[in-house]
Amino acid sequence: MATRYLYLARHGEASPDESGLTENGCRQAVLLGKRLQGIPLSIIHHGPLPRAAQTARLIAEQLDGVPLHVSEVAGDYVPYFPDKEELAPDFADFLLRFLDQSTPGERRRGPVLAQDALKRFSGAVDGDEARHELIVTHNFLIGWLVRAAVDAPEWRWLGLNHCNAALTAIRYAPGRPASVLFYNDMGHLPLELRWTGYPPELHI
Numbered sequence: 001m002a003t004r005y006l007y008l009a010r011h012g013e014a015s016p017d018e019s020g021l022t023e024n025g026c027r028q029a030v031l032l033g034k035r036l037q038g039i040p041l042s043i044i045h046h047g048p049l050p051r052a053a054q055t056a057r058l059i060a061e062q063l064d065g066v067p068l069h070v071s072e073v074a075g076d077y078v079p080y081f082p083d084k085e086e087l088a089p090d091f092a093d094f095l096l097r098f099l100d101q102s103t104p105g106e107r108r109r110g111p112v113l114a115q116d117a118l119k120r121f122s123g124a125v126d127g128d129e130a131r132h133e134l135i136v137t138h139n140f141l142i143g144w145l146v147r148a149a150v151d152a153p154e155w156r157w158l159g160l161n162h163c164n165a166a167l168t169a170i171r172y173a174p175g176r177p178a179s180v181l182f183y184n185d186m187g188h189l190p191l192e193l194r195w196t197g198y199p200p201e202l203h204i
Helices: 023-038 050-061 092-099 104-121 139-149
Strands: 004-010 041-046 068-070 131-137 167-172 179-185
Touching: 004 139, 023 050, 023 167, 041 050, 050 068, 050 131, 104 139, 131 139, 139 167, 139 179
Parallel strands: 004 131, 041 068, 041 131
Antiparallel strands: 004 167, 167 179
């Protein structure tokens, strides 16, 4: 078995109708691609929605022949719906009101895809050489994979927020617990392109 390095990126800033990226979102994606030029990526997975697909293409244009792979598992969905008893009384009602916006179909589909994502994207890999993979995705899946890496309760994907075109990395080494190497890193973005997609009151 060999080590997997999984890089997670939220799509660039999206247009109001979410049909693609804004000009700033395109700039973010290009700069993220340049940030990744020194990493031996073997593949870029991305969700099917336009904002993720466009971000992935712009990243790939900055790299040397890294293939793109569209996957519903890398898409935008709610990964887990907690029961009220799992949550602290202080915030249970707030989180459940947020999740109540989901349709019955989303409640059935999301958790199935989330378990598939864990099987497909986490853990050490077969072979003798380390593998480096990038997922261009959405806020919820990043939170889900990070909470799994630190063995937090399943509901704890809630409250983990990720900025547009920021970068997170998780290492899955054989015989060791998963390690979050860095989270929500915006070092490749100039100040005016940071913190998009994040609630204004949380900007630092």
